[in-house]
Amino acid sequence: MVNLLIRLVISAIAIIIAAFLLSGVSVEDYWAALIVAAFLAILNSTVRPILIILTIPVTIFTLGLFLLVINALMVMIAAYFIDSFIVVNFWWAIAFSLILSILNG
Numbered sequence: 001m002v003n004l005l006i007r008l009v010i011s012a013i014a015i016i017i018a019a020f021l022l023s024g025v026s027v028e029d030y031w032a033a034l035i036v037a038a039f040l041a042i043l044n045s046t047v048r049p050i051l052i053i054l055t056i057p058v059t060i061f062t063l064g065l066f067l068l069v070i071n072a073l074m075v076m077i078a079a080y081f082i083d084s085f086i087v088v089n090f091w092w093a094i095a096f097s098l099i100l101s102i103l104n105g
Helices: 002-021 030-054 056-061 066-081 090-104
Strands: 025-027 085-087
Touching (some): 002 090, 025 030, 025 090, 056 066
């Protein structure tokens, strides 16, 4: 349980940094970033595996680059449901997911 909370806090900090670096992404405050981190964790554990299974042929054909599209879709879904998290368009979502992956790694 403590490990999960630590990972959520680290993800929230990474979300704030990524939003600071990109002009097309904005997060209101730290609590909104924490909500985004929790929502992305839920999406990545439920919806993302289903999308990966459904898009295996496309992912193999693009040598795994289609996973970037799936990550961007997860970010766009989070931005749709959370009012205090704004992503301007799909390309900003790809950039955000790349920076978030680098910072969380």
